[in-house]
Amino acid sequence: MALKDGTRVPRLVKVGGLVGLVCVVATGCSPDQVLRFGWPTGVTSDADAMRQLWTWSVIAALAVGVLVWGLIFWTVTFHRKKSDELPRQFQYNNPLEIIYTVIPFVMVVVLFYFTATTQQEVQAEEEPDVAVDVISFQWNWEFRYPGYTTPNGEAVSTVGTTDWTPLLVLPTDSNVEYRLSSNDVIHSFFVPKFHFKRDTFPHPDKNNQDNVFQNTIDREGSFVGRCAELCGTYHSMMNFEVRALSPDKFERFMDLRTRVNPSTGQPYTTAEALTEMDCGELCDPNSVTTIPFDPDRQSSTPQTQGGQTVGAGD
Numbered sequence: 436m437a438l439k440d441g442t443r444v445p446r447l448v449k450v451g452g453l454v455g456l457v458c459v460v461a462t463g464c465s466p467d468q469v470l471r472f473g474w475p476t477g478v479t480s481d482a483d484a485m486r487q488l489w490t491w492s493v494i495a496a497l498a499v500g501v502l503v504w505g506l507i508f509w510t511v512t513f514h515r516k517k518s519d520e521l522p523r524q525f526q527y528n529n530p531l532e533i534i535y536t537v538i539p540f541v542m543v544v545v546l547f548y549f550t551a552t553t554q555q556e557v558q559a560e561e562e563p564d565v566a567v568d569v570i571s572f573q574w575n576w577e578f579r580y581p582g583y584t585t586p587n588g589e590a591v592s593t594v595g596t597t598d599w600t601p602l603l604v605l606p607t608d609s610n611v612e613y614r615l616s617s618n619d620v621i622h623s624f625f626v627p628k629f630h631f632k633r634d635t636f637p638h639p640d641k642n643n644q645d646n647v648f649q650n651t652i653d654r655e656g657s658f659v660g661r662c663a664e665l666c667g668t669y670h671s672m673m674n675f676e677v678r679a680l681s682p683d684k685f686e687r688f689m690d691l692r693t694r695v696n697p698s699t700g701q702p703y704t705t706a707e708a709l710t711e712m713d714c715g716e717l718c719d720p721n722s723v724t725t726i727p728f729d730p731d732r733q734s735s736t737p738q739t740q741g742g743q744t745v746g747a748g749d
């Protein structure tokens with residue numbers, strides 16, 4: 436009997452160890468990925484704050500889970516039915532009932548506290564470095580920069596068409612303020628890499644909507660943006676692209692956009708300014724994460740094609 440027990444336990448340990456080793460090695464996850472618990476990588480400091488909340492929430496959930504699983508297995512293993520005699524009963528045990536009311540209450544309070552403080556951090560507003568009016572309409576986007584004026588005396592603006600996906604050019608490492616509105620129905624401004632989405636309302640003031648949010652993009656790149664509110668026939672094609680440039684490149688971009696293009700006699704468009712800057716993939720005049728609005732109602736063209744360049748101009 437003693438020999439049998441002595442051989443069984445090491446075998447269980449070996450099998451458990453092997454399963455653990457396969458889990459760690461075969462999945463190929465880095466320590467950072469493990470601690471993300473499936474949370475995708477974002478490109479803003481807000482996204483990182485939300486990731487930390489997620490990581491600690493999962494760790495707390497796992498700690499509770501391990502405790503509960505342990506208690507279940509302990510009960511199942513060591514407290515099996517031994518006779519027909521009714522076991523000792525625990526109902527109306529006040530200390531026990533107080534404990535299992537208070538502990539979940541404390542858990543809810545702790546989770547609520549960290550959720551609320553993270554939300555406050557994400558929604559915090561300071562003096563912006565750059566402000567952009569995001570104007571949605573069926574079925575495209577206009578991005579207007581009230582801080583920059585063209586020689587015509589109008590605010591610098593970018594509008595998407597059926598030939599060209601609108602590019603929202605923004606500086607990295609700067610506090611950007613987004614002021615959302617809609618010209619018709621409710622749309623939703625969603626950049627998956629921001630880990631943030633907010634509906635765009637017609638008349639946000641009359642609808643009592645907080646239509647302003649801010650963030651800071653921490654790296655250069657092209658990030659797809661979408662409408663995330665079902666807004667009509669071509670909702671799925673209402674895409675745009677955030678083009679995050681270093682502050683130097685952004686200043687150069689705005690310098691061009693506030694001047695007249697000698698070859699057209701008109702202020703530089705977004706596509707013309709990016710072509711003029713010629714800084715490689717970041718200055719591609721066309722979107723690289725999605726394709727322009729396709730007005731063909733029978734079309735089943737996929738809306739995301741990495742590296743796709745279509746059409747020219749603004």
Ligand SMILES: [Cu+2]
Binds near residue numbers: 574621662663664
């Ligand atoms: Cu929409």
